[in-house]
Amino acid sequence: MTTARTLDSTFAALADPTRRAILARLSLGEASVNELAEPFAMSQPAISKHLKVLELAGLISRGRDAQRRPCRIEAAPLAQASGWLDNYRRFWEHSFAQLDDLLEELKAEQAAAKKSTKRRNTKGDKT
Amino acid sequence: MTTARTLDSTFAALADPTRRAILARLSLGEASVNELAEPFAMSQPAISKHLKVLELAGLISRGRDAQRRPCRIEAAPLAQASGWLDNYRRFWEHSFAQLDDLLEELKAEQAAAKKSTKRRNTKGDKT
DNA sequence: GTCGTACATAACTTATGGGTTATACAACCT
DNA sequence: AGGTTGTATAACCCATAAGTTATGTACGAC
Structure with a gap:
């Protein structure tokens, strides 16, 4: 209240x-x-x-x-x-920096489609 | 930084x-x-x-x-x-009413550095 | 190019924030 | 009572915040 x-x-x-x-x-x-x-x-x-x-x-x-x-x-x-x-914890709790990287990667893939099946493997990929 | x-x-x-x-x-x-x-x-x-x-x-x-x-x-x-x-979680995670006692306990522990085996004895812990 | 839409920026007003110095108040000491 | 210490308040300055209206800009549609 x-x-x-x-x-x-x-x-x-x-x-x-x-x-x-x-x-x-x-x-x-x-x-x-x-x-x-x-x-x-x-x-x-x-x-x-x-x-x-x-x-x-x-x-x-x-x-x-x-x-x-x-x-x-x-x-x-x-x-x-x-x-x-x-209330916002879910936005950072599954490794936020890597999510950002992932998004960048996805965009790059969409744009150029030259990173075919490469999977990210930096560290601590939960889930 | x-x-x-x-x-x-x-x-x-x-x-x-x-x-x-x-x-x-x-x-x-x-x-x-x-x-x-x-x-x-x-x-x-x-x-x-x-x-x-x-x-x-x-x-x-x-x-x-x-x-x-x-x-x-x-x-x-x-x-x-x-x-x-x-950093301040300990101040609210053990029931507000006992905050005072907790503070006393912490000060006592800091002063004497005696880590007793006792677990969160709320009252009468002063030795 | 012109128009409409989505948003940003400018210029301005008013209120609040964080600091100052000077002063007042409150409690103890002698 | 008078002095000292600890803290609060007053009065003020300057910067910034939050809102306004008016205008500018970027983009897509026609």
Whole structure:
């Protein structure tokens, strides 16, 4: 229902490398805002903004520890995004690069018909 | 290497519901621009812009059939995005309610590097 | 060549995003 | 109370995104 909106904000949040790096950091455990900001050549308010984006997307939650607002990762939207992508898994799961090659080959065969019965044998041809 | 940039453009492309709907349509097979535009209350140039975004992100490719430019889905960036999300799979695959415990467990394991023979003992695992 | 169709591009508007600096707020310390 | 640390908010700048309408271009039909 609100799935679409969630995917919107989830993917939008994940589109920024700083925010992905923050998530990567948080995957190692909770961290405060300053800890999260430290690796970046960017002001603290900029990080706070990124954290707000992540929080609004439901990708992190925040606690309280004295003055600190420790952040921790919240995986539910990631699971949802992953689930969405799974709808397309069949498009790459049977070796995508080779499918492309196969298509090229077929076109070449159609065009020139000079590659008669050659079969592809590169690797891992499933099915 | 250019993985980060690819993820940027992939997630950014997926953040728009119109573009996700276009991909959903293309998962059923090739379609022309007009065919893709038809379901939306939006001008044709707007759709063309969305298609350009998808194309630049590598999510679609286009052929030629007379005046038509049939679009087809290209799954490689989707696979990459899915792979990225897989890094976080452990955060949702063992029941959200126990996420906290899981984190504690992981931290404890990292700190002590003690690989006990115990399998996912959800509570009271602190020794 | 001329016309119609399918699509792309241009030019423009408005909204949003990501960054800045300066300042305010909140919680602890003494 | 006053100072320090940690974080949030405000006000602003600039770039880009998403839409519009109008126009241009590529191709096939006649």
